[in-house]
Amino acid sequence: MTSRLVARLGLSAVVFVSACGQQPAPGAAPGSDPPAVAPADVARPDLVPDEHPGPFEATGFVLQDAGHGPQLCTGAIAASLPPQCWGTDLIGFDFSSLPAGSYESVSGSRYGDFVVTGVLQGEAIRLTAPARPAGPDDGPPPPEPSFASPCPEPAGGWRAPDPARATEEALQAAWVRAEAVEGYGLLWIDQSMLTPEEIAAEAVNDPLRYVLNVSTTGDLAEMEAAVRAVWGGALCVSAAAHSDAELTSARDALAEDELSGAGSALVDLQLDQLAGQVTATALLAREADQRRLDERFGVGVVRLSSVLRPPAG
Template structure:
């Protein structure tokens, strides 16, 4: 097993992957589902950036702009790591390379910027001069990693201590992963460190006796717990999940052809598939709820409404 797994998810199947539309890699994994969004345009510039379909105000985008010999300026949230780079996204109207710093190789010009403008007919139109930004700039996850990998079970009497330390080993951990992944209704498997982040070192961060192994399932929790206890003697929490890994992968596959989709990321912790699009609306979210069930797909928009 990779000895750098501290606080990392142990997803045995395909749920740990992202399906990306276009070139490049997706952004960080998605956050847990948020509360319902108030349906007034001024209140929708939140974490998910969803707007009403009738919203015609301005948007902010922190992204790359790339122009190649084959196509004019386009807005991109991911680029292929080639030279020159490649990407695909909405056209940018009103763009002026002479007004911003940029790189250029073999007729392709690109840079990373903050843009403000309107979005209509699949194109972004500048309403203000673009500002140069570092490639790492832009909104990130608002959910701490510690929350994502938290253990949902209440601590047992005496705290999280391995009931059978002799079977709390890396080999036992691998065996538990295989048992969980092969069980009916398997949803996810992850590790929660019992060592405070400030105290983590290479030695104690990889100690199977100082972790809580978490497994989730849509089937009988007690049956999975009993099966895992046959091979794993460390701390263990088995919890119910709203959807199995197979369910999430089926939803992800069905989302491949969504217009303006940038990527899909199944989130086994929340039991949802995160779908990122260029511009997302409340109406689109309702349609996804009707098609897949409420909470199965969590829509977010890369364009941030600012009016």
């Protein structure tokens, strides 16, 4: 099934994701509590323990071209042929020692997905064990975001109380109204209740079948009144752990100082509004770095992860 996220850039920027089988939690009170934040002392497999000296392991895309030696891509990978990227140099990585068929070779470039183990040597990684091709079980599992409404489904199902005001124009107006309310978190559309037949019949384009979701750190009744003034479709107003303004401010601050105090500079920085967090990735990030971010921005505002991790097993 399908849900839509109305991005902060505007209603024209819409993300479609699979939401098959996702339903609101039974018995959940509408907007009763913000999303739970994991305790600060819970072990995080995506961070390096403070006491771990190395070696480290990383799973990722390795590229070598005519102008540069092998490097582990830690930035965006251009979908060209051959691909292009920027990343961290790998000392001791040799494509010719790898099994045939484990990498591609195009126009003088060689590349593929590999697991590398090594230690930091300046800004490079010096391998301490042979690299191996990455398998389906290597690396962290991809995130599985849920677009399902946190409000329980009303008796009789989701319905538009005022169909005449359940239109795309009304949705645009509701988004503008919601953003203007103090504490605004996120606005998204849940359509996880649609059947495959309804999706095939393009019910995803019918505002009467939208469940409009708005989250806020402020007063729920105030947000509901603001949105209901223009929107007549199904509506769920829920509590947000952090406001859009708070997350944007934290992201911008990190972009300015590139994670001062961490083991290495940031290689990725995103505002994950659906999760209600800023996600930051560094080549080497330790548990102590996350604690510093929690002290600076508040627990749960920024989730830090490390490209390099202790070797599995």
